[in-house]
Amino acid sequence: MQNIQHPDLDCLIIGEALIDLISENFTDSLATAASFNRFAGGQATNTAVNLARLGNSTALAASIGQDGFGQFLQKTITDTGVLPDFLQPCSEAATTLSVITRHTQTPDFIIARGADGFLKPHKALLEQASKCRFIHTSAFALSRNPSRQTILAVLEEGKKHNAIVSIDPNYHPAIWPDIKNYVDILAQAVRFADYVKPSADDCARLFGADLAPDTCASCFFEWGAQNVLLTMGIEGTLLFCKDGGKYLIKPGNVNVVDVTGAGDAFWAGFITAVLDGKNKLESARTGQALAEIKIATLGPMEEIPGRLELYKLADRILVSTIAEPET
Secondary structure, three states: OOOOOOOOOOEEEEOOOEEEEEEEEEOOOHHHOOOEEEEEEOHHHHHHHHHHHOOOOEEEEEEEEOOHHHHHHHHHHHHOOOEOOOEEEEOOOOOOEEEEEEOOOOOOEEEEOOHHHHOOOOHHHHHHHOOOOEEEEEHHHHOOOOHHHHHHHHHHHHHHOOOEEEEEOOOOOOOOOOOOOHHHHHHHHHOOOOEEOOEHHHHHHHHOOOOOHHHHHHHHHHHOOOEEEEEOHHHOEEEEEOOOOEEEEOOOOOOOOOOOOHHHHHHHHHHHHHHOOOOHHHHHHHHHHHHHHHHOOOOOOOOOOOHHHHHHHHHOOOEEEEEOOOO
């Protein structure tokens, strides 16, 4: 890792950088996936790339293998405009692989864990955490040490210096098979979070399939989150605010082509709007607008609208106020 600081950095994204092998054909099961395309992936990486394409100064902190896939990740991430100073080469394991079906709902996947879990603390990384405006990470990245302790240290350092923090609680038992106290670990991270964005699937895996959205949001508030965005696919997104405000961001009439990466697109639109001074509701509409562009796009978004165009699209997103903030 280079000892380089970026005093005007907008976003520090810390988490997983991995290879996505996504099936060429649409299928419910990897058993019927015949061939695959290779992409740079991971929740943290996708979010960083989308943020950079939207014009945000963005650095990615992640651990990658010293192998051909790691070289591919390094080049691909750098070519998109993401600052690579905090990418760590890992000698302990190969680059992490994710094999995924192309699907319009929840895909089938297999994860071959490797280098992503070996992100180590570094003085330059902690110093950068104290100087950036926004820090984002994911539950996937928190599922292994030493990455977990490194990320928690970065979140704590960032909050000490007033960084805005967001966490994608993308929990899946396949990612945490040997961790029984995953709730405690997530709670440690969420206590730093200004924003968390679980999906309905995440909530079902974390809290049980029969729990109401309001109860799921309450669980995150109990852990310390300030705001909860609960994405529900074709039903839209619920925004819960700790002051009691509750809003439904309604989905548009979109031709669903490929849902892979939609949540990461949402984060990029949302974070960009927050950094531009938009309020929470405006930011959520912006996230929804970019997510809808993604789900109408086959594969990764190679081109992203400019900020002004994205905000115009966000203005068309309808909202229902379910509960007013407490006075």
